[in-house]
Amino acid sequence: MEGVGLWNKKPHGGSVCTLLILLLFPTLGLTKPQPLEEECPVGDFRSDDGICCNKCAQGFRYVADCQAEGQRTSCKPCEEGETFMDQMNYTPNCKICKRCKKYEVMVSPCSKERNTVCRCKTGFYKEVIGPGTDQCIKCHSCGLREIQTYACTPENNTVCECEKGYYRHKTQCLPCKDCTTDCKLHCPTTDVIKKPAENEHESLKLVLVGVGVVGLVLVVVVGFVTYKTTKQHTKRRLLSSSPTSDVFPDTSQNMLCIEKPSDNYNNAVPYSPVSDQEPSSLPDCIPLEIKFSELIYTVLDLVPVPQVKQLVRSLGVTDTEIERAEADHRACKEAHYQMLRMWAERGSQSRGGSSGVMLHRPLLQELLDKLSSMQLGWAVEELQTKYGIQ
Numbered sequence: 074m075e076g077v078g079l080w081n082k083k084p085h086g087g088s089v090c091t092l093l094i095l096l097l098f099p100t101l102g103l104t105k106p107q108p109l110e111e112e113c114p115v116g117d118f119r120s121d122d123g124i125c126c127n128k129c130a131q132g133f134r135y136v137a138d139c140q141a142e143g144q145r146t147s148c149k150p151c152e153e154g155e156t157f158m159d160q161m162n163y164t165p166n167c168k169i170c171k172r173c174k175k176y177e178v179m180v181s182p183c184s185k186e187r188n189t190v191c192r193c194k195t196g197f198y199k200e201v202i203g204p205g206t207d208q209c210i211k212c213h214s215c216g217l218r219e220i221q222t223y224a225c226t227p228e229n230n231t232v233c234e235c236e237k238g239y240y241r242h243k244t245q246c247l248p249c250k251d252c253t254t255d256c257k258l259h260c261p262t263t264d265v266i267k268k269p270a271e272n273e274h275e276s277l278k279l280v281l282v283g284v285g286v287v288g289l290v291l292v293v294v295v296g297f298v299t300y301k302t303t304k305q306h307t308k309r310r311l312l313s314s315s316p317t318s319d320v321f322p323d324t325s326q327n328m329l330c331i332e333k334p335s336d337n338y339n340n341a342v343p344y345s346p347v348s349d350q351e352p353s354s355l356p357d358c359i360p361l362e363i364k365f366s367e368l369i370y371t372v373l374d375l376v377p378v379p380q381v382k383q384l385v386r387s388l389g390v391t392d393t394e395i396e397r398a399e400a401d402h403r404a405c406k407e408a409h410y411q412m413l414r415m416w417a418e419r420g421s422q423s424r425g426g427s428s429g430v431m432l433h434r435p436l437l438q439e440l441l442d443k444l445s446s447m448q449l450g451w452a453v454e455e456l457q458t459k460y461g462i463q
Contacts, residue, residue, distance in 0.1 A: 118163050128161040132185035135163040151185045155366070159187050169407050172370050176209035193227040205404030206378065218246035307448070363437060363460060369413045371459065372440070373406060375452035385412040387443045389419070437462070 113125035120126050126139035129148035137147040151157050156167035170183035173191040183189040193199050193209035201207045212225030215233035223232035235246035240255035249256030376384060382395060390412050398411040420436040437460065444453045456462070 116161060126163075128163050129158075130161060132158055134158055134167045135165050153185055154183055157183055157185055157188055164401075166401065168402070169410050171406075174208070174374065176211075196225070197227070198225055198230045199228055202378070203405060206406060216244075216246075363434075365414060365417050368437070368440075368456075369410055369417070371456065372413065372452070373409055375455055376444070376449060378405065378409075380447060380449070381409045381412070384443060384447065385409075385416060387446070388413075388416040388440070390416050 113119050117125045117127050120138035122138065124139060124142060126144075126146045129135050129146060133148040133150050135146065136149050139146045146163065151167035155170055157170055158164075158167045168188065171189040171191065173179050173189065176194050176197045177191040178194055180190040180192055181187075196212050197209040198212055199207050200210045210230070213231045213233070215221045215231065218236050218239050219233040220236055221231060222234050223229070225231040235241050238249055238256075239246040240249055240253070241247075252260035372384075373381065385395065386392075394415050395412055398408045398415070402408040402411060417436060420439070421433060437456070441453050441456060441462070444450075444456075
């Protein structure tokens, strides 16, 4: 009965464990470990095809990936004086050059490798408004009974303090009369400096409360009258302005007549197929076109920062395009520039123009209409004056 003896034989513990592991994980022995992906060398990036390609150098932007190991990435230089790139990259767009604003002077111009450097003029200092946004403010002058402790610089405002024997109360320097923390000269050397008595100003407080109540009533009355007057003035102004359709009834016929257009202007405007057989008495007519960057920077200087997004949305720029511009450009003004540039290029192409740097007059009129609807009349008047629109 040898066969019976074989069945009664106890199985080995290790064999049972191996059998259970194989049953629970049938593919354990069949799976081949995947090799770890090697990192690309410093200064390279991994393309979508898994190839290590070199990054574009400063002053260049990315165009296309390399096709094989050892080949170079396709890069294109930034536009001199218009865009720059100050680091190695594989981004498809160069950064927009900064334009020195009002009350600023240029320290160094924009090059392909670095941005424009500006500083405030003499007599002005820089005040930061938000991330990447600042403005130049006129330096403060020390007032009566004040002495200057730090002079104004392009980065910091003037610092003033009261003369000896005076202390600061809000914005004024008042003469010291009692022993206080600001008037130690009236304190005996052995006495402890005391605080001004609170009850000494009780009568003054009562008078100020009465004046405050009367002043509040006057402010409410004046505010209401001002509101009604402004509303009526705005309504009359909107009614007196002519509609866009009366000024430009046909986009295809928007022409600006000039007697002797310069050669440079003729090169920047598409050729108009006018027959050479036209009567010589007719003036030479070319479409009015405006340079993108000049118009956009003018608009950004006129429109308050919190209202720029409202403007570009009204011009048809989508929220997705706005978010992409903000993600590509951390600086607030560069992001706003890209939003307006998307609208300008799209409008130019839809009217049969090229995607270059010139803006057609119908698009400028569209911009003026949107600014008017946003109650930004001063911006409309500034643009009309600058570009000669009546």
